[in-house]
Amino acid sequence: MRATIGDVAAQAGVSIATVSRVVNGRYGVAPGTSSRVQAVIDDLGYESSLVARSLRSRRTNVIGIIVADIEPFSAELLKGAARAIRGTGYELIVYSGGGHVEDDAGWERRYLSRLSGTLTDGTMLVTPTVVDVSTSAPVVAVDPHTGSSAMPTVDSENLQGAMAATEYLIELGHRRIGFLAGRSDLESARRREHGYREALTRAGIPFDPNLVRVGGYTEESARSPARELLQLTARPTAIFAANDVSAIQTMRVANEMGLEVPQDLSVIGFDNIPESALTTPPLTTIDQSIQEMGYEAAKLLVALINEPDSHPIHLTLPTELVVRQSCRAIPT
Amino acid sequence: MRATIGDVAAQAGVSIATVSRVVNGRYGVAPGTSSRVQAVIDDLGYESSLVARSLRSRRTNVIGIIVADIEPFSAELLKGAARAIRGTGYELIVYSGGGHVEDDAGWERRYLSRLSGTLTDGTMLVTPTVVDVSTSAPVVAVDPHTGSSAMPTVDSENLQGAMAATEYLIELGHRRIGFLAGRSDLESARRREHGYREALTRAGIPFDPNLVRVGGYTEESARSPARELLQLTARPTAIFAANDVSAIQTMRVANEMGLEVPQDLSVIGFDNIPESALTTPPLTTIDQSIQEMGYEAAKLLVALINEPDSHPIHLTLPTELVVRQSCRAIPT
């Protein structure tokens, strides 16, 4: 059984209050008493319960990260956040539901309400759909899926990145370029689609709505729209998928249909998750330095905790084209 | 301000107990009352505090994962664990200190004590140094850094994997093979070193203690021993690093010294973290399917929570050689 503060107090022959003082290094306990209590603490291996402590006191020195699920994107973000936290004295708690998000709108509000005000001093929301949460504790949103808000925000240049991806395909000679979109209620998805259309327009290529399918960012939701695109009579020679997970599925579907990438089909993604380098062929994609987003968001959050009245910041990180081997030039 | 159960009760004109019953779907509240309370809950956006709830009640439906830091290895593990949890109704909480582990022995015991018995129904310990923790709640250790114990365990075939790596180098014609070890107090590191020596012995190559340096698994701790190996007068033609992070640093150090990999030096790693495919050249390594370890460990933990008296299991997952481009045959 786990030792409680009461056990320590009883064994040391002092009150609970005194043990609490020793544990937290508060002023006002005699040296003799202190060392005696400390000895009992070591002996029993007592450690204060994070839960009870945070229920009572305002400050916990824990920052929370709320994610819908732990998948490549959020995992990258976590690495960056952990790097930012290192040495600041804060600890990290990541909270994730079972990944059943589709049928569960407002999860971020619910989870936030579960943690905030008690467990954590501040919270980082990863790809939230709603950002108008009202809370006393600082919150920063990473890659929010809706327009700018009063909340501090870190995201990346979705528009420019999507344009760069499309322009690259155009430079390679592609004209029939399919777009596998994310959910249209998500801001990043809309911006990427906008970038795709903008690049087409600038190149003087007419926009064909038939070449756009809605994918939804997850493995499961990407497969059938990808198949639809590849079954068109005028099959696109290239597909720009709105994130890497979708792009990887697109390559898989293409293979299942007997198509070779990049000989028969060029595929480009968005995100540059580590997995994208592991595919055959390695995926050409847009790097949005997810780790940096996590790093900056965590730094921002810590700053916000220490300086609560600073006004909201919107940070936008650059994107960059990463050429690997999933695209090739159209033979003219 | 965050709404509490008291706010809901006051506004609905019922007692706190009744609200609690409605929230948890307990039997014994009149339909009319229930819907009235539910309306107030929706209106106020009330969500019960995870902290307060878990302080009081035994069951939380949360499983905890305790990691020293979030780096490539643990991040992979998390992905697997999240996959295993999906759809089970459990939620996931990952707890990590600031990554200041070296000067902080017994972190796993401390963190466990912080969470267990309160916040989580069961806990997964990632690469713990001590495994003799005593706790009432179920615990499973992943890749424990010490010998087998009474605690359920998931690890992988460190010995066989290390032998495979060394044998591969030998097959390529290498004879002077350096080994960049992990910390000698860690079980996995010892097993990998054992595999290295065993493979040498079987091939009839005498073991040279001078070709072994202690690295310690982290980026910082790997650099100087790697440099030492490369500065030997009889420089090894190949280096087997005990994990991918060390191997990547080894390649970097080699480059800084003007050596080309794999022309001047072959490097092989261990783990197959996603990052290992991103290096130039891509790293040849031993795949220990970290995600699977996380997946199996989480499954095991859930089983243990539901069936507490089942006897401890030790699961060992296979390893596999992944050939990329960081090794080449010695010209004879």
Added chain:
DNA sequence: TCTAGTGTTGAAAACGTTCTCGACATCGTT
């Protein structure tokens, strides 16, 4: 009409902490 049951509700204890407040020594000062 009484009684036993059933359905609905609230009061209050408990979980493990932190922290305020007051109590009691002890000590130096006048």
Added chain:
DNA sequence: AACGATGTCGAGAACGTTTTCAACACTAGA
């Protein structure tokens, strides 16, 4: 000798829940 200052300590409230227990109002059966 009296008094305030200082040092050391414990009692108890509070944090937001869950859960036990008892209370109350009915209804149905005798």
